[in-house]
Amino acid sequence: MSKAHHRKKHPEAVRQQLLEVAARLSLEKGPGSVTLDAVSQAAGVSKGGLLHHFPNKLSLLDGLFSDLTEKLDRVLAEKMQSDPEPKGRFTRAYVAVFFVPEGMDDSEQWKVLTIALISEPHLRERWRQWVERHLAENIGTDSSPDSVLVRYAVDGLWLADLLGAPTLDAETRTAMLGRLLALSRS
Amino acid sequence: MSKAHHRKKHPEAVRQQLLEVAARLSLEKGPGSVTLDAVSQAAGVSKGGLLHHFPNKLSLLDGLFSDLTEKLDRVLAEKMQSDPEPKGRFTRAYVAVFFVPEGMDDSEQWKVLTIALISEPHLRERWRQWVERHLAENIGTDSSPDSVLVRYAVDGLWLADLLGAPTLDAETRTAMLGRLLALSRS
DNA sequence: GACAAGAAACCGTCCAGACGGTATGTTTTA
DNA sequence: TAAAACATACCGTCTGGACGGTTTCTTGTC
Numbered sequence: 001m002s003k004a005h006h007r008k009k010h011p012e013a014v015r016q017q018l019l020e021v022a023a024r025l026s027l028e029k030g031p032g033s034v035t036l037d038a039v040s041q042a043a044g045v046s047k048g049g050l051l052h053h054f055p056n057k058l059s060l061l062d063g064l065f066s067d068l069t070e071k072l073d074r075v076l077a078e079k080m081q082s083d084p085e086p087k088g089r090f091t092r093a094y095v096a097v098f099f100v101p102e103g104m105d106d107s108e109q110w111k112v113l114t115i116a117l118i119s120e121p122h123l124r125e126r127w128r129q130w131v132e133r134h135l136a137e138n139i140g141t142d143s144s145p146d147s148v149l150v151r152y153a154v155d156g157l158w159l160a161d162l163l164g165a166p167t168l169d170a171e172t173r174t175a176m177l178g179r180l181l182a183l184s185r186s
Numbered sequence: 187m188s189k190a191h192h193r194k195k196h197p198e199a200v201r202q203q204l205l206e207v208a209a210r211l212s213l214e215k216g217p218g219s220v221t222l223d224a225v226s227q228a229a230g231v232s233k234g235g236l237l238h239h240f241p242n243k244l245s246l247l248d249g250l251f252s253d254l255t256e257k258l259d260r261v262l263a264e265k266m267q268s269d270p271e272p273k274g275r276f277t278r279a280y281v282a283v284f285f286v287p288e289g290m291d292d293s294e295q296w297k298v299l300t301i302a303l304i305s306e307p308h309l310r311e312r313w314r315q316w317v318e319r320h321l322a323e324n325i326g327t328d329s330s331p332d333s334v335l336v337r338y339a340v341d342g343l344w345l346a347d348l349l350g351a352p353t354l355d356a357e358t359r360t361a362m363l364g365r366l367l368a369l370s371r372s
Numbered sequence: 373g374a375c376a377a378g379a380a381a382c383c384g385t386c387c388a389g390a391c392g393g394t395a396t397g398t399t400t401t402a
Numbered sequence: 403t404a405a406a407a408c409a410t411a412c413c414g415t416c417t418g419g420a421c422g423g424t425t426t427c428t429t430g431t432c
Binding site for chain 1 (some may be wrong): 304311316354
Binding site for chain 1 (some may be wrong): 410417418419420421425
């Protein structure tokens, strides 16, 4: 540490920075704007540097996917641990993660996942596996029709946010949150 | 009319064909594969021909958007007319259109809308207006929290389908459909 | 701890192909 | 015959990625 003035190398930080930039670009200017040039430049790295960390574009997107789902898994696990009631535990964690007021920085990053998923058919298979895995892991506690419905509703609101549809007023939003949580326990 | 043997030109048909091809390509190979070359070739038209109907790529996507939303409006209006109960009428039409078993040809085409929407920031504004308009038109009958929730749930299932998530079994699906319709009336 | 030596991190340039779009035809229709 | 409906040829730019360098880090050896 503390050799900042020596311009020490921080490969892991650079890698992370590249992923973050890719995510931000995709979110702000659409997935079409995620080019090797744009990403590397915005990350303050040369294109060669980028291609050192990610040998091709697909592996960059793949890395982004892994990064995001790993983070997501951690957050979900965290929320689930602090929930005393087993029934609907996963669903409530899901709600807590995705059903948040706009602008919460955390929520922004998951949006990228959806965008990447839709624009890259290749990633869909990985997503399918993610869903399948979590469904199987929580099959005892979160497979009631109501739980399923709750998660779908969250996804819907999620999508609406992503597409910039008119925002719900805070009141309705709170009411809906309560209802969703209630349904997760029924 | 009836000059079919003369190989008459059908500009309107060509235009439609171009839109259909663009939609199919976007759905099957991702929005990135929607290029002027690919679309025109797959539609059996030269690139110049395409650019005659749509002076640039944006106007092609814009045309696709208009085409799809107009069709959607027609279908929704149709469903609403054959629904005797005013309360939740729009929501039920929405459910009927989007909550259908996979493979129904009609549902495929709406998927393209979502894909285009996500990948083209420019179209999002038009979408916002579409949503706003329909929300305003049905504000008396379809603005209860439950109606909103139903529509979001449909959107969620919709997104799951789009991302190729594991399909619901027919049983659960039917049950959910019933529940959604019930909620639209509450 | 000095130092060689290889590995990892990163840079800059170049290229082939794809892409959106223009300019200019030719045929068909009204 | 004028305009609409196409086709053909072409251009400038961008993009993914290959490649050969240079710098920095790590590791083994004495």
